[in-house]
Amino acid sequence: MPGILTFAEQRDGKLRRASLEVLSEARRLAGGVGGSVGTAVVGKGSEALAAELGSYGADTVHVFDDPGLVSYATESWARAVAQVIAETSPTVVLFPFSAMGKDLAPRVAAKAGAGLASDCVLLEVKDGRLSARRPMYAGKAYATVEWEGEPQIASLRPNVFALGPPDASRKPTVVKGAVDAAARAKATGTSAAGEGKVELTEAQIIVSGGRGLKGPEHFHLVQGLADALGAAVGASRAVVDAGWVEHQMQVGQTGKTVSPTLYVACGISGAIQHLAGMSSSRYIVAINKDPDAPIFKVADYGILGDVFEVLPKLTEAAKAHQASRG
Amino acid sequence: MPLQIAVCIKQVPDTETRVRIAPDGKSILETDVNWIPSPYDEFAIEEALRIKEAKGGEVVLVTVGPDRAQSALRTGLAMGADSAVHVKDAALDGADTLVTARALAGAIRTLGTVDLVLCGQQGVGGDNSQVPGLLAEMLDFPQVTVAVKIDVQDGKAVVEREIEGAREVWETSLPAVISAQKGLNEPRYASLKGIMAAKKKPIQVLDAGGVGLDAATLAPRVRVVAMELPPERPAVKMIEGDSGTQAKELVRLLHEEAKVI
Numbered sequence: 001m002p003g004i005l006t007f008a009e010q011r012d013g014k015l016r017r018a019s020l021e022v023l024s025e026a027r028r029l030a031g032g033v034g035g036s037v038g039t040a041v042v043g044k045g046s047e048a049l050a051a052e053l054g055s056y057g058a059d060t061v062h063v064f065d066d067p068g069l070v071s072y073a074t075e076s077w078a079r080a081v082a083q084v085i086a087e088t089s090p091t092v093v094l095f096p097f098s099a100m101g102k103d104l105a106p107r108v109a110a111k112a113g114a115g116l117a118s119d120c121v122l123l124e125v126k127d128g129r130l131s132a133r134r135p136m137y138a139g140k141a142y143a144t145v146e147w148e149g150e151p152q153i154a155s156l157r158p159n160v161f162a163l164g165p166p167d168a169s170r171k172p173t174v175v176k177g178a179v180d181a182a183a184r185a186k187a188t189g190t191s192a193a194g195e196g197k198v199e200l201t202e203a204q205i206i207v208s209g210g211r212g213l214k215g216p217e218h219f220h221l222v223q224g225l226a227d228a229l230g231a232a233v234g235a236s237r238a239v240v241d242a243g244w245v246e247h248q249m250q251v252g253q254t255g256k257t258v259s260p261t262l263y264v265a266c267g268i269s270g271a272i273q274h275l276a277g278m279s280s281s282r283y284i285v286a287i288n289k290d291p292d293a294p295i296f297k298v299a300d301y302g303i304l305g306d307v308f309e310v311l312p313k314l315t316e317a318a319k320a321h322q323a324s325r326g
Numbered sequence: 327m328p329l330q331i332a333v334c335i336k337q338v339p340d341t342e343t344r345v346r347i348a349p350d351g352k353s354i355l356e357t358d359v360n361w362i363p364s365p366y367d368e369f370a371i372e373e374a375l376r377i378k379e380a381k382g383g384e385v386v387l388v389t390v391g392p393d394r395a396q397s398a399l400r401t402g403l404a405m406g407a408d409s410a411v412h413v414k415d416a417a418l419d420g421a422d423t424l425v426t427a428r429a430l431a432g433a434i435r436t437l438g439t440v441d442l443v444l445c446g447q448q449g450v451g452g453d454n455s456q457v458p459g460l461l462a463e464m465l466d467f468p469q470v471t472v473a474v475k476i477d478v479q480d481g482k483a484v485v486e487r488e489i490e491g492a493r494e495v496w497e498t499s500l501p502a503v504i505s506a507q508k509g510l511n512e513p514r515y516a517s518l519k520g521i522m523a524a525k526k527k528p529i530q531v532l533d534a535g536g537v538g539l540d541a542a543t544l545a546p547r548v549r550v551v552a553m554e555l556p557p558e559r560p561a562v563k564m565i566e567g568d569s570g571t572q573a574k575e576l577v578r579l580l581h582e583e584a585k586v587i
Contacts, residue, residue: 074459074469099489103471106423106459115424115547118454136553137451140345141354144552148545185468185498191486199490205586229587247509248488253341253450254365254508262586273341279556283584285576286562301579302562303572313573321577321587 003035005090005151007081007108008053008061009100011072013045017163017202018096020056022156024164025123026094027057032125033092038062039172042080043069047174054172056164061172068181072100075183078107083179085112090151092130097155105155116153117145121160121259121280130154138253138276158202159259198232200251205262208234208251208278212267212288212307216244221311222266228318234258234278236268252277267307270295287311327480328382329441331374332434333407334457335367335389336449337398345555352550363398366446368405368513369506374444375406376511377478384408386437390418390429396529403524404516410527411436415534422546423452425539427460432537434465440501442483447472447505458505468498471505 004026008019026037039058041049047065054061064080081104085093093108095101097119109116121142122133130152136143200206207229209222216239226233234251235244251258253273263281268274270286270293278284279298286299289306296302303310339345340360348355363371374385387402387410389395399410413429421429434440443465448455455471462469474493475486478500485496488507498504516524534544565572565579580587 074462074471078463099472102455103459103469106456107463107469109424109456110427110460110463113424113547115422116454116456117548118456131551135556136453137339137343137345137354138341138453139556140343141347141553142556143352143550145548146551148547148549183468185470185496185502187494188484188497189495191493191495202490250508257453262580262584271342272344276341279559283580283586284559285580296562296564298559299562300560300584301576302564303569303576304564305569305572309569310572313569314576317573317577318587321581 002088002090003030003033003037004092004094005038005040005084005088006094007096007101007104008039008041008049009096009098010041010043010046010049013048015049015052016096016098018098018101018158021158021161021163022094022096023053023056023058025156025161027164029092029123029125032128033130034128035091036060038084038088038090040064040081040084042077043072050172050174054170055166055168057170058172060175062175062177064177064179066178066181071187073183073186074103074107075185076179076181077104078111080177080179081108082111083177085151093151093153095153095155097157101155105153109153112151112153114149114151114153115147116155118155119157120154121157123154135257135280138257138273139280140276157259200232200234200249200256200258203232203258203260205229205231206234206251206258206260207231207264207266208236208268209239209266210236210268211238213239218308219244221307225264225266225311225315225318228315228322236274237271265295265299266311268295269293270298329377329478330383330437330439331377331385331442331444332437332440333367333370333374333385333387333402334430334443334445334461335371335387335398335402336364336446337361337389337391337395338364338449338451341365341450347553347555352553354553361394361397363401364446364450366448366450366506366508369508369510370444370446371402371405371407372511372513373476373506377442381478386411388430388433389413390421390426399529400524401516403527404520405514406520408527410529412529412531413537414531417534417544420546420549422548423454423456423460424547425544427457427464428539428543429534429537430457431461431464432539433532436532436537442478442500443467443503445503445505447507458503462503465503467501467503469503470496470498472507473504474507474509476504476510
């Protein structure tokens with residue numbers, strides 16, 4: 001009996017971690033929803049990923065392994081997922097709220113005429129029906145949502161749902177599907193800009209800088225600590241708008257909403273729109289010379305001090321710590 | 327070739343708003359909220375105006391919302407859009423993203439031929455990032471979301487879009503739905519002349535029936551059943567001493583107490 005279908009995102013033959021988080025969550029919900037867990041994976045070479053998807057909980061893997069499906073295109077990918085929905089009538093469909101999932105899930109929801117809740121951080125099943133908790137206003141409020149009808153479609157925030165332990169002895173049933181690969185909009189290449197950086201929404205540790213750095217020439221202090229901690233680098237809106245760093249680094253309401261295990265705010269006072277974007281981090285460190293800075297209200301650990309003095313010392317201490325752990 | 331461009335916008339609370347929960351426990355208190363066009367929608371409006379200035383054509387704003395949403399349309403008209411469509415109906419009060427997209431699609435269909443539909447990549451507040459994709463499917467247009475660069479050429483557009491840690495270049499035929507991300511452009515401020523001119527620009531008001539919706543298509547598929555403020559975070563532990571001592575103590579706490587490094 002069909003229960004849950006998940007979408008597994010792959011690029012260049014590699015599964016995105018967020019897709020495995022979604023699959024792990026599907027496995028946890030399967031008992032309550034009833035039925036089996038299916039996964040759809042689309043693109044050339046995707047059949048080779050079936051075993052890994054099986055180990056994370058897929059009973060059935062629907063593969064669309066077609067040489068015409070080289071790089072992600074919304075229309076052909078949506079056609080494939082919608083086809084699996086039409087053929088298997090799942091009760092619940094789950095996507096990762098990754099760049100691809102964000103682009104794809106609405107198109108699939110419109111094809112299915114079904115409700116979609118984005119960026120969910122908690123899923124529960126009551127009497128066989130799904131309910132979800134999702135941040136709104138960039139985390140200034142949390143809504144609990146329920147669905148009318150089926151399938152109940154949700155996209156899940158990366159970095160929030162625990163990755164289940166893989167079990168290599170689980171062998172999934174592989175179902176091969178075929179779909180028209182034509183798409184009116186498609187990728188023709190990758191631009192070099194911003195390539196190779198750790199994505200903020202997927203980072204375990206983020207070190208962010210704000211106006212307290214006084215100028216773009218001092219941002220290397222933030223980068224230095226980030227390097228020592230193996231962290232991604234973020235920034236406040238003020239310094240993005242001032243042109244110190246590129247906008248992809250912005251954390252807050254018109255930038256990225258992040259939930260790392262550790263967020264270190266350096267010289268960031270904590271405007272309400274910034275706090276909205278990072279206050280769901282597990283641990284927050286604030287370094288600021290203003291004792292009244294609102295950032296201290298959300299921080300777990302605070303250092304009242306000058307970032308120009310504290311950051312070099314902290315980088316040194318972090319390096320020593322990493323070295324001591326080999 | 328002149329282009330007919332529709333820009334979908336949403337009126338949202340200012341990002342500096344301190345959110346409070348309404349007595350119904352399912353929505354935010356609207357008292358003292360300062361309403362603005364969603365910041366991402368301003369990038370979409372600006373891009374539409376730049377395309378119109380380069381190629382000629384017309385920019386029509388489309389919104390779904392109560393009476394107050396008219397002020398967001400006036401803001402866009404003051405920036406330079408030519409006209410607006412306001413879908414307004416009490417039956418849309420509980421609209422989810424699916425119903426909202428249906429209303430927008432219906433309103434866009436009343437415009438006749440449309441070459442390009444621009445949207446913000448996300449409505450600030452609802453934070454769903456759904457309407458552009460829903461709308462594209464409903465209109466049977468291709469979509470390119472999260473655009474940071476748009477180059478409209480004859481019958482097609484070349485678009486740079488953001489993904490995790492990189493930018494992709496996409497090409498799409500027109501008509502298409504393209505959603506705007508921060509970094510696409512710097513939206514202009516409305517001039518005094520623009521603000522005066524906006525008062526005379528036409529805003530067509532349509533009800534749910536006027537955009538082709540009936541009881542079945544107005545029924546939301548996702549409902550907010552409860553809303554609450556995020557849990558309070560525990561009090562901060564301030565680390566004392568000179569900066570060298572503070573640094574060492576913080577690293578110790580992060581390792582031994584928080585266990586995150």
